[in-house]
Amino acid sequence: MTTLPQRRARRPLHFSVARIAALIAVVLATGACDAELDSGLAETPQPGLATDDAATPSPSVSSSADAVATMDPQPFELRLDPVADGLDLPIWASSPSDGRTWVAEQGGRIVVIEDDTVRDDPVVDLGDRVLSGGERGLLAFAFSPEMPGRMLVHYSARPDGRTRIASLAVDIERGVADASSEQVLLEVAQPAANHNGGSILFGPDRNLWIALGDGGGARDQFDQAQRADTLLGAILRVTVDTDGAGYTIPADNPDPEGATGAPEVWAIGMRNPWRMAFDEGRLHIADVGQDQREEVDVIDVFAGSVGSRPANVARPNFGWPLREGTECFSGDCGRDLELIDPVVEFSHDDGCSIIGGMVYRGTAIPGLQGHYLYSDLCGGFLRSFRLAEDGVVAEEADWSDQVGPLGTPLSFGLDADGEVLLLSADGRVRRLVAAAGSAA
Numbered sequence: 001m002t003t004l005p006q007r008r009a010r011r012p013l014h015f016s017v018a019r020i021a022a023l024i025a026v027v028l029a030t031g032a033c034d035a036e037l038d039s040g041l042a043e044t045p046q047p048g049l050a051t052d053d054a055a056t057p058s059p060s061v062s063s064s065a066d067a068v069a070t071m072d073p074q075p076f077e078l079r080l081d082p083v084a085d086g087l088d089l090p091i092w093a094s095s096p097s098d099g100r101t102w103v104a105e106q107g108g109r110i111v112v113i114e115d116d117t118v119r120d121d122p123v124v125d126l127g128d129r130v131l132s133g134g135e136r137g138l139l140a141f142a143f144s145p146e147m148p149g150r151m152l153v154h155y156s157a158r159p160d161g162r163t164r165i166a167s168l169a170v171d172i173e174r175g176v177a178d179a180s181s182e183q184v185l186l187e188v189a190q191p192a193a194n195h196n197g198g199s200i201l202f203g204p205d206r207n208l209w210i211a212l213g214d215g216g217g218a219r220d221q222f223d224q225a226q227r228a229d230t231l232l233g234a235i236l237r238v239t240v241d242t243d244g245a246g247y248t249i250p251a252d253n254p255d256p257e258g259a260t261g262a263p264e265v266w267a268i269g270m271r272n273p274w275r276m277a278f279d280e281g282r283l284h285i286a287d288v289g290q291d292q293r294e295e296v297d298v299i300d301v302f303a304g305s306v307g308s309r310p311a312n313v314a315r316p317n318f319g320w321p322l323r324e325g326t327e328c329f330s331g332d333c334g335r336d337l338e339l340i341d342p343v344v345e346f347s348h349d350d351g352c353s354i355i356g357g358m359v360y361r362g363t364a365i366p367g368l369q370g371h372y373l374y375s376d377l378c379g380g381f382l383r384s385f386r387l388a389e390d391g392v393v394a395e396e397a398d399w400s401d402q403v404g405p406l407g408t409p410l411s412f413g414l415d416a417d418g419e420v421l422l423l424s425a426d427g428r429v430r431r432l433v434a435a436a437g438s439a440a
């Protein structure tokens, strides 16, 4: 994938001191802020690294004045409508196509929202086996049409917080899963509490894609992200057995025989890919940065299309810790490697941990078609960009003035109609809609 033009986030966020204090309080309470956790590990800035990103913009990043000039006028207005509240750290939402929205809470419950009301009985409660707190917990769930009687879950397991990918028997119609039916597909030891990644997704290739962080601490201290022989700091791709009991390696994985690394590893160079999303064959990965940059990486996963992995590179490499965003971070910055730089990045002037969303493909807001939505745990903004066919950023927008501050967003999700949901640490689930009377 060629390096695409980078643009700085264009609209500075206006925080009051009180708001920052409130945000920090929430972040500390949830322990979810990557920056907080990293700084708690006796982190010291690396000599030679700029500490004030704004004062030393990367040459590859366009000036903010330029970026403002590229911003399109917004012909319609967005709003966030309440769907549900009172949830306990809602962290993922999607629908098994039953007309209802299922929402995971970090502590281990999955609940059903029907007609914008949370049903009393949860789908399942995995609290007896989920180790929750900080960046650990029940992180995501996924469904596959080929596996109608099972659902997959991704969580931090008791007692040591190891990553576990497991399947559960599920009755989608009744909205009930059986915790006792669990079959473990994959376990990965986690050397620290943070950077567990999070996403599990079934791709358009019907394989399961798993995002795992670099094992945590800070600065890839466990030396995981540039290695292909471990499952950390990587995007994995496997074919789940239709009975949900195990998996096999797709024959077109980069190294299906495991000659040069783990056969599950499809890409390396990830730091903490908390959320990823497919838009047809285009995989979007929001990778949480260290002290300076937050980024969205995009790659077409099918050979021959824009941004597909270079033919001479075994596995796509997204750069961490050689680079943080497009900036040099360690070593020789990957000078001789074919690294894939982000399509969009922003500095810690605007946030601390990117919350990746998805490309809007709903029907209620036609003007938003094709826009990838994202936010930030501390920044609380709502931004989007749209890529042209050739993978270049064609449009960017900041919707924060319209929707208001998001609070502390934990994740985006999708409802049964494919409309975008926003899940926040205050327990609310809200739906993105076009404001009445606007020409969406």
Ligand SMILES: [Ca+2]
Pocket (backbone or CB within 6 Å): 269, 287, 295, 318, 319, 320, 323, 324, 325, 340, 341, 342
């Ligand atoms: Ca990167």
